[in-house]
Amino acid sequence: MERLADGCVDQDREPLAILGGPPVHVGQWPTWPRAGRIAQRGLLNVLHSGKWTLSGRSSVIPSQERLFAESFAGFVGRRYGVSCSSGTAALTIALQALGIGPGDEVVVSGLTWVACASAVVNLGGIPVLVDVDPDSLCASIAAIEAGLSARTRAVLGVHMYASRADLPALETLCARHNLSLIEDASQAHGATIGNRRAGTFGSISIFSFQQSKLLTAGEGGIAVTDDDRLFQRMQQLRADGRAYAGPAPMAPAFSELVACGEILGRNLCLSEFQAVLLQEGLGRLDVENAHRLRMATVLEEAVGGLGWVSVVRDRLDPRDGATFYKIPLRIDEERLLRIGPELLARALTAELRLPVEPLDWPLNRSPLYRPETSPLVARNADAVELFRPGRFSLPQAEAVWRSSVALPHPCLMGGEIDVQTIATALRKIHRNADALEDLSRRPSPGAQAFRT
Numbered sequence: 001m002e003r004l005a006d007g008c009v010d011q012d013r014e015p016l017a018i019l020g021g022p023p024v025h026v027g028q029w030p031t032w033p034r035a036g037r038i039a040q041r042g043l044l045n046v047l048h049s050g051k052w053t054l055s056g057r058s059s060v061i062p063s064q065e066r067l068f069a070e071s072f073a074g075f076v077g078r079r080y081g082v083s084c085s086s087g088t089a090a091l092t093i094a095l096q097a098l099g100i101g102p103g104d105e106v107v108v109s110g111l112t113w114v115a116c117a118s119a120v121v122n123l124g125g126i127p128v129l130v131d132v133d134p135d136s137l138c139a140s141i142a143a144i145e146a147g148l149s150a151r152t153r154a155v156l157g158v159h160m161y162a163s164r165a166d167l168p169a170l171e172t173l174c175a176r177h178n179l180s181l182i183e184d185a186s187q188a189h190g191a192t193i194g195n196r197r198a199g200t201f202g203s204i205s206i207f208s209f210q211q212s213k214l215l216t217a218g219e220g221g222i223a224v225t226d227d228d229r230l231f232q233r234m235q236q237l238r239a240d241g242r243a244y245a246g247p248a249p250m251a252p253a254f255s256e257l258v259a260c261g262e263i264l265g266r267n268l269c270l271s272e273f274q275a276v277l278l279q280e281g282l283g284r285l286d287v288e289n290a291h292r293l294r295m296a297t298v299l300e301e302a303v304g305g306l307g308w309v310s311v312v313r314d315r316l317d318p319r320d321g322a323t324f325y326k327i328p329l330r331i332d333e334e335r336l337l338r339i340g341p342e343l344l345a346r347a348l349t350a351e352l353r354l355p356v357e358p359l360d361w362p363l364n365r366s367p368l369y370r371p372e373t374s375p376l377v378a379r380n381a382d383a384v385e386l387f388r389p390g391r392f393s394l395p396q397a398e399a400v401w402r403s404s405v406a407l408p409h410p411c412l413m414g415g416e417i418d419v420q421t422i423a424t425a426l427r428k429i430h431r432n433a434d435a436l437e438d439l440s441r442r443p444s445p446g447a448q449a450f451r452t
């Protein structure tokens with residue numbers, strides 16, 4: 001095989017890996033999720049401690065959960081943290097603590113994970129889906145403003161992929177219209193905007209710790225706030241009406257939680273095992289983010305050289321506070337656009353041996369977003385039209401979905417040579433576009449496309 005100047009093997013004449021040819025990337029990518037020695041020791045300590053969850057009665061006080069929630073709140077720059085079983089749970093207690101309920105409209109990006117909208121629906125609120133800025137893939141401020149009505153109660157500001165949403169602008173907008181702002185930083189752990197961390201905008205910010213995230217315990221989430229009242233309400237919503245007993249150390253064998261019962265809650269607690277994993281991950285988050293940022297620059301240069309691919313990331317100044325949860329690549333090449341993002345992602349996955357995906361489905365056409373099946377909607381015939389996803393027009397979200405694929409962040413956790421194979425894989429696919437186009441004409445069992 002011939003070697004190119006960048007050190008990569010010239011495989012342009014080899015068949016595509018999706019058609020049985022040799023893949024471009026032959027080594028191992030850095031593994032994700034990770035757990036270092038501190039986490040391993042911590043997990044064993046929890047295992048033998050007799051305390052596996054915050055709500056378990058034990059002499060082990062304070063819980064790992066509480067220690068982590070305090071560390072994480074301090075890390076982002078908030079006074080309080082309420083950790084939860086998932087990001088969806090954190091979003092749910094945030095919405096509920098702010099009083100969002102049946103009939104209230106919440107403005108949500110039309111291009112994000114389905115939970116951002118379904119959490120609102122499950123409280124009876126009406127998500128108003130708005131279009132995105134194609135240069136960041138976050139909801140555009142103009143579209144958010146156009147989505148406001150007399151029924152709007154809150155805006156969800158979501159950071160997406162490799163872009164920070166313009167939360168300072170959203171804070172101004174929400175203050176002007178007297179609306180609650182919830183920041184969803186599930187895709188931006190450790191990012192900064194100016195001198196503020198993601199997680200400090202609006203009255204509550206939430207994060208997910210699901211496995212793909214930059215900080216993870218497999219599952220988990222947290223809601224952070226500076227407001228005493230919201231802190232009290234969110235604790236009770238997450239632990240069946242109970243809240244931390246107080247800052248003072250408690251006598252052994254006591255529960256760390258005391259009954260308050262001001263508000264009906266559920267059990268949405270994080271386990272002690274998860275808290276240990278998160279505490280360790282938090283300790284290395286900034287270093288990992290800095291490495292990903294360096295490798296993102298390498299990636300931008302490598303794919304930029306192709307002339308028809310670009311990395312989609314925000315244009316906020318300075319750009320060094322950006323994080324890279326997923327790295328969207330915008331394709332501007334007629335033949336590859338005809339092939340479409342699903343097959344292109346599968347071809348890249350095969351070349352790189354790395355899970356490359358299309359973007360999230362725009363929510364007006366997502367097979368996952370089915371508000372009409374929620375009992376709160378289905379039992380109210382008048383409401384069905386208000387919730388109907390197809391009533392929202394999201395032309396930018398649909399256009400970027402058709403022209404982009406997203407790389408997972410572990411592709412930026414290795415070295416430069418690994419990153420350069422991404423450009424090599426794209427070049428190989430481009431030169432073999434005819435073969436891929438032939439493949440695109442064959443039926444593909446199980447493929448889920450837009451709902452029409």
Ligand SMILES: Cc1ncc(COP(=O)(O)O)c(C=O)c1O
Pocket residue numbers: 086087088089091112113115116158159184186187208209210219220221
């Ligand atoms: C932006 C955003 N918000 C909320 C969630 C929901 O988090 P979880 O899956 O932990 O419930 C996710 C998960 O992917 C997300 O990406």
